[in-house]
Amino acid sequence: MNKSILILVQIIILFLFWYLLSGKNGILLLSIGAICSIIIVFYLLKIRMIDDESLPIKILPKAIYYWIWLYKEMILSSIYISKLILFPRLNISPQYFKIKSKQKSTMGFNIYANSITLTPGTISVIINNSNKEIDVHSISKDTKTSLLKSEMDNKIKKLMGDNDI
Amino acid sequence: MLETIQIIIAYILLIIGSLFLLIGAVGLIRMPDVFTRMHAVSVMESTGASLIIIGLIIYSGFNSVSLKLIVILLAVIFISSVATHALARACIHDGIKPLKISRGKEQ
Numbered sequence: 055m056n057k058s059i060l061i062l063v064q065i066i067i068l069f070l071f072w073y074l075l076s077g078k079n080g081i082l083l084l085s086i087g088a089i090c091s092i093i094i095v096f097y098l099l100k101i102r103m104i105d106d107e108s109l110p111i112k113i114l115p116k117a118i119y120y121w122i123w124l125y126k127e128m129i130l131s132s133i134y135i136s137k138l139i140l141f142p143r144l145n146i147s148p149q150y151f152k153i154k155s156k157q158k159s160t161m162g163f164n165i166y167a168n169s170i171t172l173t174p175g176t177i178s179v180i181i182n183n184s185n186k187e188i189d190v191h192s193i194s195k196d197t198k199t200s201l202l203k204s205e206m207d208n209k210i211k212k213l214m215g216d217n218d219i
Numbered sequence: 220m221l222e223t224i225q226i227i228i229a230y231i232l233l234i235i236g237s238l239f240l241l242i243g244a245v246g247l248i249r250m251p252d253v254f255t256r257m258h259a260v261s262v263m264e265s266t267g268a269s270l271i272i273i274g275l276i277i278y279s280g281f282n283s284v285s286l287k288l289i290v291i292l293l294a295v296i297f298i299s300s301v302a303t304h305a306l307a308r309a310c311i312h313d314g315i316k317p318l319k320i321s322r323g324k325e326q
Contacts, residue, residue: 074283074286074290128265132262132265132266135246135261135262136239136242139242139243139245139246139249139262140242144250144251146250147320148252148255148318148319150317168300168301171300172299174258174262174266175261177254177261179304179311180311181304189311191307191317193258
């Protein structure tokens with residue numbers, strides 16, 4: 055991705071955030087916001103923080119579909135965990151196991167580990183980036199088997215496409 | 220008429236979100252060890268908090284308040300996953316072994 059486009063997008067995002075938080079239309083406030091966002095972007099350039107990894111605008115349109123799917127999964131497993139909690143006999147069987155991911159890129163692996171933690175019932179505990187393995191703690195056998203089906207892994211692989219970030 | 224439907228949907232989402240928060244709090248007390256308690260809390264932070272914020276977004280309609288609420292929703296979701304992972308990793312690092320139970324009996 056061209057670097058000047060990234061810089062421009064970063065400035066626009068920071069300025070829109072300023073405008074959202076201030077909520078005023080005065081010319082003084084808007085110019086202060088523009089100057090501040092330009093200064094921040096120059097500082098980010100100085101410490102080399104602007105690249106495809108910090109601003110993934112390539113995968114953002116596809117990521118929205120993934121977020122909607124992930125939210126549906128979160129609601130479904132929340133209902134499952136709520137049933138476990140409210141059942142009179144506590145019917146849990148905690149599992150601790152390793153799972154291997156199919157992701158090639160660092161960012162896809164990161165998204166996968168965070169999605170495992172976000173879904174109630176599974177927590178990614180220790181993450182090994184060199185051989186792409188995650189130690190997962192799950193609350194019962196059902197959440198373990200649904201994770202081992204690796205539906206989430208395939209979705210993230212599709213989301214990342216051939217972007218090698 | 221439309222405003223009534225909007226407010227009713229917002230109230231339903233707020234009530235469901237509060238129910239999830241209550242269930243999470245009950246689970247926090249009932250669960251036996253650190254990791255299973257974290258599972259109970261993740262119901263609160265992911266589903267309960269996000270349903271309440273979505274209810275507030277529907278209640279306020281489309282204005283600057285709802286955009287700010289969307290920013291808060293994204294922040295809550297991203298921060299809670301990182302914080303849960305950090306807590307779990309710290310527990311393992313500290314030498315706490317995960318409990319092994321099957322069918323309600325300790326092994």
